[in-house]
Amino acid sequence: MNDAPLRLGVLDIGSNSAHLRVADLVPGLPPMPVRSVKSSVRLAEATDLHGVIGRPAVGRLIAAVREAVAAAAALGVDELVPYATSALRDAANRDDVAAEVRAATGVRLGFLTGEREARLTFLAARGWYGWSAGPMLLADIGGGSMELAYGAGREPEVALSVPLGAGRLTRHHLPPRPPVPKRTRRALRAHVRSVLHEATAGIAGLPAPVRAVATSKTFTQLALLCGAPKAKAGPYRARRLDRRDLHDWIPKLAKMPDEERARLRGVKASRAHQILAGAIVAEGVMDVLRLDRLDVCPWALREGIFLHRLDEAVRGRAPEPFPEQRPMTLRGASLRAVT
Incomplete structure (x- = not known):
């Protein structure tokens, strides 16, 4: 890793909100917070008894991801790690929802186990x-x-x-x-x-x-x-x-x-x-x-991802993909998967 910090954005799609956390990663230092952007998505309450997330919530999710991508690009984020936890991961229509998000925003959501x-x-x-x-x-x-x-x-x-x-x-x-x-x-x-x-x-x-x-x-x-x-x-x-x-x-x-x-x-x-x-x-x-x-503890999952990525950068390794997910680089407002 060179002397310049790696600016990482972590986009957490949870039960209630989509939360983007941006931090600068520098060897020998804790993740240094830059900005946080949070949007309400309310996926859990929009999930019916069959495990299907309703249309209004899908619309809220797409809008939240667009807002997060725009904020990350404006902040000069080098890599974006977008992932969903149990509310979307366990949904019966998760693949359809993820496909809609990708088509509308260019973001490929990963699913952490x-x-x-x-x-x-x-x-x-x-x-x-x-x-x-x-x-x-x-x-x-x-x-x-x-x-x-x-x-x-x-x-x-x-x-x-x-x-x-x-x-x-x-x-x-x-x-x-x-x-x-x-x-x-x-x-x-x-x-x-x-x-x-x-x-x-x-x-x-x-x-x-x-x-x-x-x-x-x-x-x-x-x-x-x-x-x-x-x-x-x-x-x-x-x-x-x-x-x-x-x-x-x-x-x-x-x-x-x-x-x-x-x-x-x-x-x-x-x-x-x-x-x-x-x-x-x-x-x-x-x-x-x-x-x-x-x-x-004030640190949780997002900080764990920051520390994990910092370890990889220090060791000179390419980002290790999480299950069904790869980090993405930001180039202006466009996204592409890191290979």
């Missing part, structure tokens, strides 16, 4: 906390899935994904509007624990982690709800989520309408509807893995 997400997010957390974190457990709650990873090194020994996303569980297990009856909460808790007990059998037998880490908007908002410092305190302030505090909030959230939840500390209106399911999953993973608290 859940395991790949877990590995890259673990890399980000290891980059943030360093070797002093020791054997580390990672948990990340998305809209459609939850990723878990464990390891003592830079790469996790165990990385897995389970269908316990906050949006998915809200749609399939909770009523359209609160209040949520106690029996319904109990049924969801039982389902979450059943899935986790089976999925984490390989983690449960490993040495206890020195540090248990949480990433994602869901964990961040739950930590704020339970009293963690707000974003204005800066990224270096410690933020933690305590299991006992979270346990006390669950019955309160179950009684509140979305409008009241959105007025709570740290809870955004766009995520108020699914915050209860997220809290039940967060409590579940802490119970099943016997964790009293989780440290909330």
Whole structure:
């Protein structure tokens, strides 16, 4: 890698939004943020019972990708990594949607597997906390899935994904509007624990982690709800989520309408509807893995991709493709795949 920084854009198509994050990558330094552009796509809520994403959401997605490409070109991005997580990855019409996006924008969306997400997010957390974190457990709650990873090194020994996303569980297990009856909460808790007990059998037998880490908007908002410092305190302030505090909030959230939840500390209106399911999953993973608290890491999947690409640049390697995805170079407003 020469002395000039590599300006990388990472476009994350999630359940609720399309989020472009641009950073300069320089050996020996952390990713240096340049700009962030976020657009609402609401793919999860536009997915029907058959797993088909509706037409209005496809239109929102195309508009969001166009906006991201224009912003990346204006910022002089060298490479763009566009990928979709579980909301689009698991959709019944994902290939048709991806083809429409490519035809309309020139962007070929990749699909990260859940395991790949877990590995890259673990890399980000290891980059943030360093070797002093020791054997580390990672948990990340998305809209459609939850990723878990464990390891003592830079790469996790165990990385897995389970269908316990906050949006998915809200749609399939909770009523359209609160209040949520106690029996319904109990049924969801039982389902979450059943899935986790089976999925984490390989983690449960490993040495206890020195540090248990949480990433994602869901964990961040739950930590704020339970009293963690707000974003204005800066990224270096410690933020933690305590299991006992979270346990006390669950019955309160179950009684509140979305409008009241959105007025709570740290809870955004766009995520108020699914915050209860997220809290039940967060409590579940802490119970099943016997964790009293989780440290909330400000770095997550996008930063993991930045670090992964920086490693490749330092080693002088061409970009390693993710499953069904290749980085793209920007030349003005045009795109072409990196070979």
